[in-house]
Amino acid sequence: SQKIEQNSEALNIQEGKTATLTCNYTNYSPAYLQWYRQDPGRGPVFLLLIRENEKEKRKERLKVTFDTTLKQSLFHITASQPADSATYLCALPGSASGGSYIPTFGRGTSLIVHP
Amino acid sequence: SQTIHQWPATLVQPVGSPLSLECTVEGTSNPNLYWYRQAAGRGLQLLFYSVGIGQISSEVPQNLSASRPQDRQFILSSKKLLLSDSGFYLCAGTIGGYNSPLHFGNGTRLTVT
Numbered sequence: 001s002q003k004i005e006q007n008s009e010a011l012n013i014q015e016g017k018t019a020t021l022t023c024n025y026t027n028y029s030p031a032y033l034q035w036y037r038q039d040p041g042r043g044p045v046f047l048l049l050i051r052e053n054e055k056e057k058r059k060e061r062l063k064v065t066f067d068t069t070l071k072q073s074l075f076h077i078t079a080s081q082p083a084d085s086a087t088y089l090c091a092l093p094g095s096a097s098g099g100s101y102i103p104t105f106g107r108g109t110s111l112i113v114h115p
Numbered sequence: 116s117q118t119i120h121q122w123p124a125t126l127v128q129p130v131g132s133p134l135s136l137e138c139t140v141e142g143t144s145n146p147n148l149y150w151y152r153q154a155a156g157r158g159l160q161l162l163f164y165s166v167g168i169g170q171i172s173s174e175v176p177q178n179l180s181a182s183r184p185q186d187r188q189f190i191l192s193s194k195k196l197l198l199s200d201s202g203f204y205l206c207a208g209t210i211g212g213y214n215s216p217l218h219f220g221n222g223t224r225l226t227v228t
Contacts, residue, residue: 008156032214043119043205043219044159051214089159093214102149103217107158 002027004092004106012112013080021075021109023090033066033073034091034103044089044105048075080113087111117143121206121220128227131195134179136223138206140187146208148189149217150181153203165189201227 005024013019023033032051036044050057050066050073057064063076077084089108093101118141128134140146150162161174163181171181178197182190189206203224207217 004158034214034216036216041203041222041224043207043221044217045219046216049214049216091217094161101214102161102164104161105159107156 002092002094002104004028004090004104006088006090006106006109008107008109010110010112012114015081015113015115017080019077019080019084019111019113021088021111023073023075023106025071025092028071028092029068030092032093033064035062035064035073035075036089036091036105038087038089038108047088077111080111082113082115085111085113117141117146117208117210117218119206119208119218119220121204121223123223124221125224126226128196128225130198130227134191134193134196134200134225136191136204136206136225138189138191138220140189140208143208143210144186146187146210148183149207149209150189150191151205151207153205153222155202159205163191196227198227201225 003026034049035047037047038044048064050064052068061078065074087108087110089105091103091105094104120139147166149164151159153159165171165183179193203222205222206220209215209217
């Protein structure tokens with residue numbers, strides 16, 4: 001069955017460093033992958049989408065890579081700030097419905113940036 | 116841009132009581148709508164999705180049901196809550212397109228006592 005794995009242990013880093021979060025998947029051949037941010041007690045917020053034919057995508061201090069051979073995506077936050085502290089979820093397209101695919105989410109990795 | 120409204124933000128209900136959580140969408144029409152549940156330390160579990168009025172698909176057999184009486188309204192219900200129904204319930208929507216991101220509401224924290 002399809003499986004998405006994200007590190008369940010929180011990632012602790014110092015302010016100003018680069019945070020790198022990993023999303024691994026098995027039994028998938030996704031056409032794209034999405035990353036979301038979730039703050040405590042709030043719904044996830046979409047950050048970035050990367051397609052299978054894109055090796056890398058950037059948005060401000062965020063960078064996502066997608067290696068379909070390794071079946072892995074890396075999510076980087078450069079010059080991290082305490083405000084970046086949150087849980088980050090990766091999502092892959094699951095079953096199809098109504099012309100789109102229902103995202104299936106990993107459990108997320110908590111990032112804690114220390115001042 | 117679309118906005119997903121959910122209420123209430125928190126809810127404490129006794130076992131055996133009914134439940135009704137409402138989700139409304141603003142800023143778009145004909146969205147695909149979803150109900151997810153997130154247990155503490157767990158991932159997002161898809162409960163129901165809907166591609167149109169009156170069209171509901173259930174992903175997991177539950178003590179729950181969903182309805183979509185209007186294009187921009189999605190309701191999650193239960194006739195009798197169980198302790199295991201406690202969790203964080205999230206409504207989400209997308210305007211379609213195969214890779215459209217989901218827009219989430221801010222969720223309802225349900226505690227069944």
